[in-house]
Amino acid sequence: MKSIQLGPIDLNLLRMFLLVYDTGSVSTAGARLGLSQPAASNALHRLRSRLDDPLFVRTKGGMVPTHYAQSIVDDVRNHLTGLYRALDHRQTFDPQSNETTFRFSISGLGEAMFLPQIVRQVLKSAPHCQFRNVSVTHDQLPDALTNGRTDLAIGILDIRQRGIKSQTLFKESYSVIAGAGLPRDRDRTLDLTKAKLVLPVPELTYAQELESWLSRRGLNQNIVVRLRHFGALAELLNEFDVIAIVPSQYASRLAISDRIRCLSEISELGKRDVRMIWHARSDFDVATRWFREQITQVLSEPAA
Numbered sequence: 001m002k003s004i005q006l007g008p009i010d011l012n013l014l015r016m017f018l019l020v021y022d023t024g025s026v027s028t029a030g031a032r033l034g035l036s037q038p039a040a041s042n043a044l045h046r047l048r049s050r051l052d053d054p055l056f057v058r059t060k061g062g063m064v065p066t067h068y069a070q071s072i073v074d075d076v077r078n079h080l081t082g083l084y085r086a087l088d089h090r091q092t093f094d095p096q097s098n099e100t101t102f103r104f105s106i107s108g109l110g111e112a113m114f115l116p117q118i119v120r121q122v123l124k125s126a127p128h129c130q131f132r133n134v135s136v137t138h139d140q141l142p143d144a145l146t147n148g149r150t151d152l153a154i155g156i157l158d159i160r161q162r163g164i165k166s167q168t169l170f171k172e173s174y175s176v177i178a179g180a181g182l183p184r185d186r187d188r189t190l191d192l193t194k195a196k197l198v199l200p201v202p203e204l205t206y207a208q209e210l211e212s213w214l215s216r217r218g219l220n221q222n223i224v225v226r227l228r229h230f231g232a233l234a235e236l237l238n239e240f241d242v243i244a245i246v247p248s249q250y251a252s253r254l255a256i257s258d259r260i261r262c263l264s265e266i267s268e269l270g271k272r273d274v275r276m277i278w279h280a281r282s283d284f285d286v287a288t289r290w291f292r293e294q295i296t297q298v299l300s301e302p303a304a
Helices: 011-023 026-032 037-051 067-087 108-113 115-125 138-146 207-216 233-239 248-256 280-284 286-299
Strands: 056-059 062-065 101-105 130-133 152-155 164-172 174-179 197-200 223-227 243-247 260-265 272-279
Touching: 011 026, 011 037, 011 062, 011 067, 026 037, 062 067, 067 280, 101 286, 108 115, 108 248, 115 130, 115 286, 138 152, 138 272, 152 286, 164 280, 164 286, 174 233, 174 248, 197 207, 197 233, 233 243, 233 260, 243 248, 248 260, 272 280, 272 286, 280 286
Parallel strands: 101 130, 101 152, 197 223, 197 243
Antiparallel strands: 056 062, 152 272, 164 272, 174 243, 174 260
16 A cells, blocks of 8 residues: 655646646646746656655656556546636636637548538637647547547547546437439338448448448448548449448438438437547636537537
8 A cells, every 4th residue: 555645735746747647748747837847857756755656657658657647647637627627716718819729539521510510600709719620530539638639529439438528419320322313213221231332431430330230230241332531422322333321410411412312211220429528637628618518509409
């Protein structure tokens, strides 16, 4: 059991701990606190002595947390964030003058489907803000949210990890679509086993789940084209005798433009939650909280 020295502790040491954890660098963490390199190293040394643990180990890739540091970081972050939020009554956010760059991670489909709505909503109140889609793969998303590479992500996501928070925005189903010009009497949804499939497999959405569903039914051998993006989908459907399974909202948008024909919804796949996820580290940032509120306004059901 660790012989932790209880008693008064400088909260700046805990801030230093979180910054080293997030940046992987003592000098970078110190700079953000206005400390020189020696002062930053001394602060970390003091905390190590107080907690009786190295906390971080230096590697070629940066400072790596020990098991003990990993086990306490979420609690330290949550409690410190709550404390600062409770004490800092002056914390405000003025959308009209703010020039924040909001970083998020959404797929190419998300860009096409709801990014315009988000940008329109934000710029109404915050005309000087900017946006950056850093589209991160699903397996890298927890780290990207933790280290601040992205502020939030939106998609059919279910990441259960300490520190990761989520909010369901709306529910999405799946539909089978075909080219608008194909004969209407050839409704292949009645027998998917004989259909040739085009499968969009964007990095941050539903691809893995859908491919697993097809595989369980022996339909993965019917996939003739896998797409990283959706740009060529309508053209492929209209030029070749193929079908595709896509989110129903996207299918409806293409159908309205007369580019494709919706054949049916796949009820067996049910409805999936489209979530917004973020790390608890950003709860203390008023600009990011405001950004999440704007997204909620435009995407939460029934508006979606």
